[in-house]
Amino acid sequence: MSIFGRAFFDSSSKFERLLPAQPCLLCGASSNHSWCPQCDSSLPYLKGALCPVCALPAMGGICGRCLQHPPHFARTVAVFAYAFPIDRLVQALKYGEQLTLAAAFAQRLAQRSTQRPDRILPMPLHPARLRERGFNQSQELARHLARQLQVPLLADRARRVRNTAPQSSLPWQERRRNMRNAFACDEPLHGLHVGIVDDVMTSGATLDALSGTLRRAGARDITAYVVARTLPHGMR
Numbered sequence: 695m696s697i698f699g700r701a702f703f704d705s706s707s708k709f710e711r712l713l714p715a716q717p718c719l720l721c722g723a724s725s726n727h728s729w730c731p732q733c734d735s736s737l738p739y740l741k742g743a744l745c746p747v748c749a750l751p752a753m754g755g756i757c758g759r760c761l762q763h764p765p766h767f768a769r770t771v772a773v774f775a776y777a778f779p780i781d782r783l784v785q786a787l788k789y790g791e792q793l794t795l796a797a798a799f800a801q802r803l804a805q806r807s808t809q810r811p812d813r814i815l816p817m818p819l820h821p822a823r824l825r826e827r828g829f830n831q832s833q834e835l836a837r838h839l840a841r842q843l844q845v846p847l848l849a850d851r852a853r854r855v856r857n858t859a860p861q862s863s864l865p866w867q868e869r870r871r872n873m874r875n876a877f878a879c880d881e882p883l884h885g886l887h888v889g890i891v892d893d894v895m896t897s898g899a900t901l902d903a904l905s906g907t908l909r910r911a912g913a914r915d916i917t918a919y920v921v922a923r924t925l926p927h928g929m930r
Contacts (some may be wrong), residue, residue: 719786719795720779726799729783738775746770748898749923765836765898766905767890769809773802776894776922781884784893784922788831792876796831800838801923803891805868807843811889811917814840815848818859818877819903836891839919851881852904859899869896872902884912889919 717723718730729737744750749770774780786792787799816836824830833849840847856876861869888908890901895918907915920924 699925706883712769716767717793719783719873728795729757734818734855738777738780740772740775749895749920750925756847758769763901766909767901767918770918770920770924771803771806772895772921773782773799773806774922776896776924780922788893789827791828793830793834796834797838797870799893800835803839803919803921804842807917807919810843810917811845812886812898813846813848813883814889815908816854817890817892817900818850818852818854820854822853822857825855831903832892832897835893835919835921836843839889839891852877852879852907861896869899870902873899877907878899879907879911881888882912883908885913885914886919887915888913889917894922894924 716725717726718728718733720729720733723730725731731756740749743754744751745752745755745760745763746769747756747767749761749772750757750759776784783792786787787795814836816830816833819827819832825898836849836895837847854876855878858872858876859871864872890908892901895901899920900919901920905918907911908916
């Protein structure tokens with residue numbers, strides 16, 4: 695039994711735990727992992743030449759957009775394109791409390807990482823959003839990734855000080871403005887390479903805003919770690 699045969703798409707209700715630990719979350723076949731090898735082979739892994747900064751497909755080297763408008767983070771480690779069924783798995787983690795997925799995603803992020811940062815830091819949620827959701831999916835991802843990479847986790851050193859509108863509800867051109875002055879950092883980061891962990895990168899505005907805050911706190915280098923990268927329609 696797969697996750698898609700249940701009331702998974704009912705966005706009006708809280709996602710329930712979908713399946714026992716052993717069956718593959720995608721097809722229901724017996725598996726010792728979140729999903730089975732057969733399903734894994736069909737997942738939308740990012741392949742080919744990618745911009746090392748933003749992880750969008752590029753014809754070798756840094757893409758034109760990142761050359762013209764460099765973000766505050768230096769590179770992006772991304773595993774999947776944000777497409778079916780990864781989008782459903784990310785939603786299962788984010789809204790359905792399928793926390794075992796955090797370990798599976800973090801393992802694949804660690805496998806793609808070519809550098810080891812000095813610290814790992816999750817994308818913070820505003821306290822109001824955290825109370826509503828009950829947990830921070832980015833912190834769960836960061837906790838497992840820090841363990842995989844064997845680096846310290848800074849769980850509460852960055853804060854979201856403005857309860858911004860959800861980025862997904864805004865046009866791309868308004869997302870950067872929405873994130874202005876959204877974060878604060880309580881930890882001096884002088885000379886450190888910091889890895890920021892989030893579930894999905896779309897425009898990159900949220901990660902850029904947090905990265906700017908960390909730069910002002912002294913971080914010398916920043917890597918963005920995201921489970922999935924949203925691709926523009928022409929690149930899908």
